[in-house]
Amino acid sequence: MTLKQIDSTDINAMEQRFRAHFINSLSGFKSANLVGTVDANGVSNLAIVSSVFHLGATPPLVGLIIRPDTVPRGTLANIQSTECYTLNHVNSAIWQQAHQSSARYATGVSEFKQTGLSETYVEGICAPFVEQSHLRYALKLREVQPLAINGTILVIGEVIHIQLPHTAIQQDGYIDIESLDTITISGLDSYHRTQSMGRLTYAKPDKLPQLLQTDSD
Amino acid sequence: MTLKQIDSTDINAMEQRFRAHFINSLSGFKSANLVGTVDANGVSNLAIVSSVFHLGATPPLVGLIIRPDTVPRGTLANIQSTECYTLNHVNSAIWQQAHQSSARYATGVSEFKQTGLSETYVEGICAPFVEQSHLRYALKLREVQPLAINGTILVIGEVIHIQLPHTAIQQDGYIDIESLDTITISGLDSYHRTQSMGRLTYAKPDKLPQLLQTDSD
Numbered sequence: 001m002t003l004k005q006i007d008s009t010d011i012n013a014m015e016q017r018f019r020a021h022f023i024n025s026l027s028g029f030k031s032a033n034l035v036g037t038v039d040a041n042g043v044s045n046l047a048i049v050s051s052v053f054h055l056g057a058t059p060p061l062v063g064l065i066i067r068p069d070t071v072p073r074g075t076l077a078n079i080q081s082t083e084c085y086t087l088n089h090v091n092s093a094i095w096q097q098a099h100q101s102s103a104r105y106a107t108g109v110s111e112f113k114q115t116g117l118s119e120t121y122v123e124g125i126c127a128p129f130v131e132q133s134h135l136r137y138a139l140k141l142r143e144v145q146p147l148a149i150n151g152t153i154l155v156i157g158e159v160i161h162i163q164l165p166h167t168a169i170q171q172d173g174y175i176d177i178e179s180l181d182t183i184t185i186s187g188l189d190s191y192h193r194t195q196s197m198g199r200l201t202y203a204k205p206d207k208l209p210q211l212l213q214t215d216s217d
Numbered sequence: 218m219t220l221k222q223i224d225s226t227d228i229n230a231m232e233q234r235f236r237a238h239f240i241n242s243l244s245g246f247k248s249a250n251l252v253g254t255v256d257a258n259g260v261s262n263l264a265i266v267s268s269v270f271h272l273g274a275t276p277p278l279v280g281l282i283i284r285p286d287t288v289p290r291g292t293l294a295n296i297q298s299t300e301c302y303t304l305n306h307v308n309s310a311i312w313q314q315a316h317q318s319s320a321r322y323a324t325g326v327s328e329f330k331q332t333g334l335s336e337t338y339v340e341g342i343c344a345p346f347v348e349q350s351h352l353r354y355a356l357k358l359r360e361v362q363p364l365a366i367n368g369t370i371l372v373i374g375e376v377i378h379i380q381l382p383h384t385a386i387q388q389d390g391y392i393d394i395e396s397l398d399t400i401t402i403s404g405l406d407s408y409h410r411t412q413s414m415g416r417l418t419y420a421k422p423d424k425l426p427q428l429l430q431t432d433s434d
Contacts (some may be wrong), residue, residue: 001351003385005339011277011376014390017233021390023274025235025374026354028248028306028394029411030271053270054247055238055282060228060341065272065280073264089245095414096426103420114422122222131349134218137243143366149373150358156366159228159243168223173231173238174404177245183409187391189419189429191220192411194246199407203320205331209313210414212406 019061021066032090034098035120036128037078044208045120046111047135050185051194052087060159062087062139074107075174076144079155083141084126086134091181095191097117097132123148125161137162169213198210242404249307249402252297253279253336253345261336262347263328265315267402269304275378279304279356282369284370291324296372301343301359305350308398312347312408329382342378351397354379386433391416392403 014022025076031049037045051065061127062082064087066076079085090098105114112128125138139157146153168176184192199212231239247267252263269284281304283293290381296302314332324332329336329345336345342355356374365369385393401409418430 001382003380004386006379006381008377011379016275018390019274019277022386022392023277024271024303024378025392025394026352026379027271027279028250028399029246031245031247033245048352051270052244053282054241054244055364056284056369057237058233058369059238059410060236060243061367062244063282065270067273072239080406081336087243092414097415099426100420103422105422134220135243142330147272147362147373150267150275150276150278154289156364159240160225160229162224163220163222163318165218168222169239173235173242174237174407177242177403178409182245183414186394186411187416190391191414191417192246192350192395193414194401194409194411195401197309197410198406199404200313200316202406203317205320 006043021187024142029184029186029192030034032098032116032183032191033135034088034101034130035075036088036130038082038084038126038128039074040081043108044110044112045078046115046117046130047099048090048101055156061142062157064155064157064161066155067152070186076153076155079141080144082126084138085141085157086125086127086129086136086138088136089132089177089180089182091132091134092183092193093181094132095183099189099191103141122161129163135164135175135177135182135216225243231295238404242345246401246403247407249315249400249408251305251307251318251334251347251350252292253303253305253347254292255343255345256295257298258302260311260325261327261329261332262295263318263332263347264292265307265318274375278359279374279376281372283372284369291371293372296358297361299343301355302347302358302374303342303344303353303355305347306394306397306399308349308351309400309410311349312380312400316406316408317355339378346380352385352394352399353390390430
């Protein structure tokens with residue numbers, strides 16, 4: 001396969017939107033989540049993000065990159081004032097509504113109402129969950145760390161409450177998120193279903209990985 | 218759909234490996250990349266990672282979380298000493314070899330040789346690319362930032378050289394990574410192909426998103 005070579009000079013010469021699409025595609029497939037928050041007046045806010053990543057299991061930490069100059073501005077302010085937010089997996093029944101949450105609605109307007117997604121609450125957790133999401137969890141804010149290199153903000157939260165169908169949890173703790181219809185994102189606006197190739201056994205130097213037998217086999 | 222409720226007490230009570238599988242599944246689908254590096258003696262190193270994420274387009278920055286106590290130890294040391302590394306998309310032809318790169322080979326042993334993946338070099342870039350990957354790029358180290366909260370390391374690199382088939386680049390800059398057979402990961406060891414649902418138009422408050430017409434339509 002002949003590969004095109006692209007260097008820094010070529011990247012710098014790209015038109016701004018072209019470069020945004022192009023560079024956003026490089027990291028690979030991304031997680032698709034809706035961040036649910038409320039402001040000081042109790043107005044709910046919902047924003048799609050593709051920058052959520054695993055940070056650690058003990059304690060259970062999840063990272064999220066927020067770009068202050070793009071839409072989820074209310075999201076960051078709400079997380080900082082309430083120290084609480086939810087993450088809700090986007091599935092194929094709500095992908096277009098999830099995408100619509102990125103529109104620049106006026107302050108005081110809830111994206112839940114505008115997109116037709118329903119908010120649901122759990123006692124003791126101030127942030128709203130997305131009713132239509134099948135895997136959703138609440139986080140307590142642990143750190144907000146501005147990254148000096150480009151002005152983005154790393155938000156780190158600790159998972160304190162999780163909701164999911166118990167049937168999706170396999171015997172070893174793995175959650176079959178494909179069975180929950182969770183989707184994935186590439187670039188800025190491309191959505192994809194997934195198709196399992198299998199799980200592999202823990203890799204050891206002296207033998208090749210095998211397909212793991214799972215609950216669903 | 219009835220959802221099981223899991224709280225901090227339940228999370229803390231989980232057996233360690235169970236919790237690792239479980240919490241690693243929460244963030245959603247992850248990128249699948251091989252990090253290529255060399256050490257001071259010129260011995261190459263290859264490690265699969267699922268923690269690469271987009272950080273910004275201008276300048277083109279990519280983040281990577283490294284856990285010092287797990288396998289890609291050589292990776293971090295090599296990145297710090299050479300300030301150079303490559304990221305190579307994992308595709309469905311090499312997923313098992315990519316997974317095998319996570320085995321704990323002895324120091325001085327190249328994972329390229331052990332897994333059967335081929336290294337290829339570009340003039341001016343010290344780190345090896347994976348020949349079998351269809352989208353691969355080199356990064357110059359910009360920052361190594363230890364995250365005090367759990368001892369993981371955030372590595373930030375600037376993309377300086379990219380190789381991919383030019384046919385995968387759409388008119389607006391989006392790279393059709395599904396056409397390159399790039400795969401995605403969930404949890405610690407589950408691999409998935411993708412199936413495009415489409416791209417959506419930029420969201421605006423006053424109208425619903427439409428399917429974007431792309432080069433391949």
